[in-house]
Amino acid sequence: MEIKNRVxxxxGAASGIGRATAIMLADKGARAVVIADLDETGLADTAEKxxxxxxxxxSLTLNVTSQPDLEAAYREIDETFGQLDIVFNNAGIVSGPPPYPDTHLDRITRVVEIDLLSVIVSSTLAIRYMRERGGGVIINTASTGGLNPYLADAPYAAAKAGVIMFSRSCGDLAQQCGIRVNAVCPAVTETPILEKTGGGQRPDWLGPILENIQLLKPEDIGQRVIELxxxxxxAGEYSVVANPPAGS
Ligand SMILES: NC(=O)c1ccc[n+]([C@@H]2O[C@H](COP(=O)([O-])OP(=O)(O)OC[C@H]3O[C@@H](n4cnc5c(N)ncnc54)[C@H](O)[C@@H]3O)[C@@H](O)[C@H]2O)c1
Structure with a gap:
């Protein structure tokens, strides 16, 4: 799909991968970019750019885990633009410390609600909208963490694995109604989420990893989303964006 003149x-557009991708969509000539997040201040920065x-x-300040918020957002987009062609379901959180199995139970619930359930609900609203209008493209942010077992944040790994399988399961929609659903799987990317993983500072596990790899930039993920x-x-695939080796 050509991005020019699309909506x-x-x-998750107030920060990191979502912000970078929203700006890149504008650079590609999108008619409009609807940016949604809990963080109003971050959204204002993205909107300026x-x-x-x-x-x-x-700009829509909303909680992706709220079904009424999501339904209202899709309604407002239709009323404002009469068009929605591309949806990037990208908002996400990590569990942070303490590591699993000591993760607080309410945090586990939030991780699964934000990282998996909201992706399914938002995709469903997008699919029903796009089906009436001849098609569209949906990209869901998973993670390489959804491909490899990861005890320290097992709930996150499970949620992201769910995003991959949900997106793959929607592959037949391309034939049925012209809607392509795919997942993007970033490896370790330099965004504020890294500090959240470490409870306010870079996590200990990152040090040894950085001897072998370079961090990805949010724009690297944005570029893959543009390609998808x-x-x-x-359609119905997951696309890994791997870290380049250190010193390359
Ligand atoms: N950075 C990485 O290393 C990495 C690797 C793999 C996957 N990811 C995934 O990429 C996505 C984007 O993360 P990022 O690295 O840009 O992190 P980030 O923290 O910079 O951005 C995440 C954004 O999601 C928003 N958000 C969180 N909960 C929300 C909610 N309930 N409703 C609305 N917005 C909410 C936050 O406010 C934030 O602006 C996430 O799904 C994350 O799991 C990141």
Whole structure:
């Protein structure tokens, strides 16, 4: 799908991967980028950057785990633009300390609600909308953490594995109604989530890893998302963005 003149929704757009991708969609000539997040201040920063391009911007302060918030968002997008072609379900959190199995139970619930359930609910609203209008593209942010067992944040790994299987399961929608659903699996990326993983500072596990790899930039993930939107042949797949080796 060509991005020019399309309307895109990006969740988790106040920071990191979501912000970078929202700006890149504007750079590609999107008619409008709808940015959604809990963080109003971060959203305002992203909105300023989009406005300095030529795309329209609609900022929605919402909680992706709230079904009424999501339903209202899809309604408002339709009322404002009469169009929604691209949805990037990207908002996410990690469990942070203490490591699993000592993770607080309410935190486990939040991880699964934000990282998996909200992706399924938002995708479902997008699919029902796009089905009536001849198609669209949905990208869901998973993680390489959803491909490899990871005890320290087993709930996160399980949620991201769920995002991968949900996106793969939606592959047949491409044939049925022209909606391509894919997952993107970033490896370790330099965003504020790394500090959240460590409870406010870079986690201990990152030190030894950085001897062998370079961190990805949020724009590296944004670039893959753009490729998944533009390539009409890819549906029901997950796409890994791996870390380059150190010193390359
Ligand atoms: N950074 C990495 O190393 C990495 C690796 C693999 C996958 N990911 C995934 O990439 C996605 C983006 O993360 P990031 O690295 O840009 O982190 P980030 O913390 O910079 O951005 C995440 C955004 O999601 C928003 N958010 C969280 N809960 C929300 C909710 N309930 N409702 C609305 N917005 C909410 C936050 O406010 C934040 O702006 C996440 O799904 C994350 O799991 C990140």
């Amino acid at each position: 895109a929704l990006v969740t 989009i406005k300095s391009r030529s795309s329209e911007v609609l 939107i533009e390539d009409d042949t890819i």
